[in-house]
Amino acid sequence: MTVQLVRPTADLFGSWAAAVAEFGEGHVDGSGLTAPVTPDRATLDALIADAERLADTSIAPPADRVHNDLYWVVDGAEVVGFLSFRHALNEWLAEAGGHIGYSVRASRRREGIASAALTLGLERAREIGLERVLITCDVDNEGSYRTIERAGGVLQDISDQSERGTGMLRRYWVAL
Numbered sequence: 451m452t453v454q455l456v457r458p459t460a461d462l463f464g465s466w467a468a469a470v471a472e473f474g475e476g477h478v479d480g481s482g483l484t485a486p487v488t489p490d491r492a493t494l495d496a497l498i499a500d501a502e503r504l505a506d507t508s509i510a511p512p513a514d515r516v517h518n519d520l521y522w523v524v525d526g527a528e529v530v531g532f533l534s535f536r537h538a539l540n541e542w543l544a545e546a547g548g549h550i551g552y553s554v555r556a557s558r559r560r561e562g563i564a565s566a567a568l569t570l571g572l573e574r575a576r577e578i579g580l581e582r583v584l585i586t587c588d589v590d591n592e593g594s595y596r597t598i599e600r601a602g603g604v605l606q607d608i609s610d611q612s613e614r615g616t617g618m619l620r621r622y623w624v625a626l
Contacts, residue, residue: 451525451561451562451563451566452525452526453523453524453530453562453563453566453567454523454524454525455521455522455523455524455567455570455574456522456524457501457505457519457520458482458494458497458498458520458521458522459498460491460494460495460498462527463491463494465527465528465529466494466522466529467494468489468529469522469529469532469555470483470487470489471489472555473487473553473556478532479532479534479552479553480531480532480533480534480550480551480552481520481532481534481553482501482518482520482532482534483497497520500520501518501520504516504517504518504520505517505518505520507537515540516537516538516539516540516543517536517537517538518536518537519534519535519537520532521533521534521571523552523563523566523567525558530554530555530558530563531554531563531564531567532553533552533570533571534550534551534552535549535550535571535574536548536549536550536551537578537580539584543584544584545609545611546614546615546616548583548584548585548621549575549580549584550575550585552564554567559593564593564594564597565600568585568601569601572601572624572626576626580626581625581626582623582624582625582626583624583626584621584622584623585598585622585623585624586616586619586620586621586622587619587620587622588616588617588619588620589608589618589619590618595620595622598620598622598624601624602624602625603623603624604622604624605620605622606621606622606623608620608621609621
């Protein structure tokens with residue numbers, strides 16, 4: 451297994467569509483998509499354009515967004531997950547979203563992919579000069595919170611973010 455982060459690309463459309471479909475109707479953390487998602491070419495084309503715009507630090511992001519590096523987690527030519535690295539925190543991200551959001555498709559979980567992807571996301575945070583990053587996960591997502599803890603995450607708190615649409619979250623800081 452060789453996990454890499456790659457920018458969204460039409461070259462991997464079939465694998466991306468299969469990965470998104472595997473999540474069903476639910477939200478796909480780190481994907482840059484809002485549920486429900488139709489994994490078709492129009493959705494991918496819009497995602498690629500949005501990802502390019504948000505990654506471009508030479509222009510200001512929209513008022514409700516921050517600069518964001520959107521990645522697909524790939525193993526070879528297979529899209530196995532998603533990772534979103536936000537360069538800064540706005541009000542919502544500071545409470546509920548954090549700097550890094552990620553997910554791994556169900557058929558590829560428990561293989562170390564999330565840990566490898568998170569390590570790469572933390573390397574990107576170091577590259578742009580962050581001293582620490584906030585990462586959140588659902589309070590009952592044991593796989594995710596163990597991944598964050600193995601990466602050096604220190605639990606800040608468990609917080610009810612229901613008013614922001616996410617429920618109970620574990621919020622961690624990782625020092626870089």
